[in-house]
Amino acid sequence: MRTNFRDSSYKYFEGMILYNGSFVTYTEKEIPGLAGLNYAPIIPGNADINMAYFTCELGFIAFDTGTWQHRVLEIDSHKLAGTIYSLVKDKNGNLWAGTGYGLSMYDVSSQQWTNYCSTPGNESLMDVLQVDTDGQNSVYGYSPWLDPKGGLIKI
Numbered sequence: 001m002r003t004n005f006r007d008s009s010y011k012y013f014e015g016m017i018l019y020n021g022s023f024v025t026y027t028e029k030e031i032p033g034l035a036g037l038n039y040a041p042i043i044p045g046n047a048d049i050n051m052a053y054f055t056c057e058l059g060f061i062a063f064d065t066g067t068w069q070h071r072v073l074e075i076d077s078h079k080l081a082g083t084i085y086s087l088v089k090d091k092n093g094n095l096w097a098g099t100g101y102g103l104s105m106y107d108v109s110s111q112q113w114t115n116y117c118s119t120p121g122n123e124s125l126m127d128v129l130q131v132d133t134d135g136q137n138s139v140y141g142y143s144p145w146l147d148p149k150g151g152l153i154k155i
Contacts, residue, residue, distance in 0.1 A: 098128035
């Protein structure tokens with residue numbers, strides 16, 4: 001299931017589709033709180049292969065594909081750095097978001113946000129369009145403000 005889930009979860013404007021031998025559709029009408037699904041990717045949970053995380057107008061959604069239960073991790077605009085472009089989950093289970101104003105990390109233990117934002121005169125963290133981790137749990141972001149060809153940031 002993990003490989004199929006990772007390789008075959010797609011989102012569309014009014015919900016998401018899961019393929020695991022057959023298609024299952026989850027729509028805004030069937031799941032309250034799913035409204036405004038964003039373009040940030042759906043990522044599988046590390047510990048529980050039935051969990052998926054994605055963004056919508058209300059914040060991050062933690063969604064159990066087995067039970068259809070979901071939990072909204074609400075976004076306070078003062079705690080999250082702008083529009084979310086990209087999501088990744090690190091080895092500790094924390095969610096990292098590449099945003100319009102930098103990187104933001106949601107600590108699952110404390111349920112608190114930490115922002116790594118740009119400052120006036122230092123726009124190197126503006127528009128983090130892609131975020132990822134490596135085998136050592138380092139976090140990398142790509143920002144065209146650094147270098148349009150290879151603007152890599154390491155946290």
